[in-house]
Amino acid sequence: MSAPAPTTWALLRNPGFSGLLAYRLLTMLSYQIVAVTVGWHIYQITRDALSLGLIGLAEVVPFIAMALFAGYAVDHLPRRKVGMFACIGLVLTTLWLAAVAAGTLPSFGTAAIYAAIALNGVVRAFLRPVYASLFARVLKRQHFGKGAGIGSVVMQTGLVAGPALGGALIAFGGITASYLVAAALAAVAAVAIRLLRVTEPALPAERGPVLRSIGEGLRFVFGNQVVLGAQALDMFSVLFGGAVALLPAFVTEVFAQGPEALGILRGAPAAGALLMAVWLARNPPERHAGRLLLAAVAGFGLCIIGFAIAREFWMAAALLALSGACDSVSVVLRTTILQLATPDHMRGRVAAINGIFVGSSNELGAFESGVAARLLGLVPSVIFGGCMTVAITATTARLAPKLRRLDLRELH
Secondary structure, three states, rough: OOOOOOHHHHHOOOOOHHHHHHHHHHHHHHHHHHHHHHHHHHHHHOOOHHHHHHHHHHHHHHHHHHHHHHHHHHOOOOHHHHHHHHHHHHHHHHHHHHHHOOOOOOOOHHHHHHHHHHHHHHHHHOOOHHHHHHHHOOHHHHHHHHHHHHHHHHHHHHHHHHHHHHHHHHHHHOOOHHHHHHHHHHHHHHHHHOOOOOOOOOOOOOOOOOOHHHHHHHHHHHHHHHHHHHHHHHHHHHHHHHHHHHHHHHHHOOOOOHHHHHHHHHHHHHHHHHHHHHHHOOOOOOOOHHHHHOOOHHHHHHHHHHHOOOOHHHHHHHHHHHHHHHHHHHHHHHHHHHHHOOHHOOOHHHHHHHHHEEEHHHHHHHHHHHHHHHHOHHHHHHHHHHHHHHHHHHHHHHHHHHOOOHHHOOOO
């Protein structure tokens, strides 16, 4: 007879797992506060939706350039130390932004802000591989599904609290204070990962050539239809369907409100995702996982279309929350698929490749949103993106039959 599945609280009493979750929450809070603050900061200077899209472009190019090397580093160096130095990098880039906002450093228009965001992209390339590789060291394989659900709850908590806290800090303390709080959270995250109680795998006696090692990870991902299909679905749907980068423009031009409203709208998707993640943590999906993933992404696209045409602020917030619930299903399923399908010695590299898919979708999606808003107009550009998301889901269902028929029990 198989042992009963552990409760959520039983997993949280695992000091290694709870410490890893603290690291994830603190880095997420720091990054989200910066994301809200820098968007407001730049839009107040430029009043141009395209400048919001350029934030994503400034971050994603160095992120992608560094991601594969970050994955190699995580697989070949002490993982906790890599995570600690990445958090210290977040502290330094955020202090740079605070100094620009305070007038201590010259801004050169917005050039210094974009430069700091570019360095932030380099640093962020290390965060996801560190978390993914240590996740498999603090949990047993049969607990990955429930652990992914709990991890999603923590991530979505950061996505809810971070934007709301960022908006409140801007409104009541100013842009500089908001950046300083984000830097402090990143510093605490550095301490949390350094003190994490986990047994790391032995480092390889000999390190293979960097490019050959990276190529091994790429061949694994592109040779696995389920892993590739799940990641590509997320990348292209969020690339076209994301509306978050344009929220400062919606708040100002459509709803005529201030930074508190921006914090609410930025946090609404995560609020919906958090509620869904809590349910998924107690009821991790296994049967018909592929169909559920496809349905969730299609639902996300439909919610984005609804948000674009909504004219009542609270209706728009509710639709964003529903889009977050759909996205939460996708996140938990993709995380579980990745953890179950990846060999332990390749977790850093595979997580880095996944980070490219996810990071490029978010940041390039922000750039795409800014360009589309300039060419089509603010509202039509978001409607177009939602329609593209639905179309991409249908295309993926046709081209990736193994993903469509996936049952997670087959991967255990």
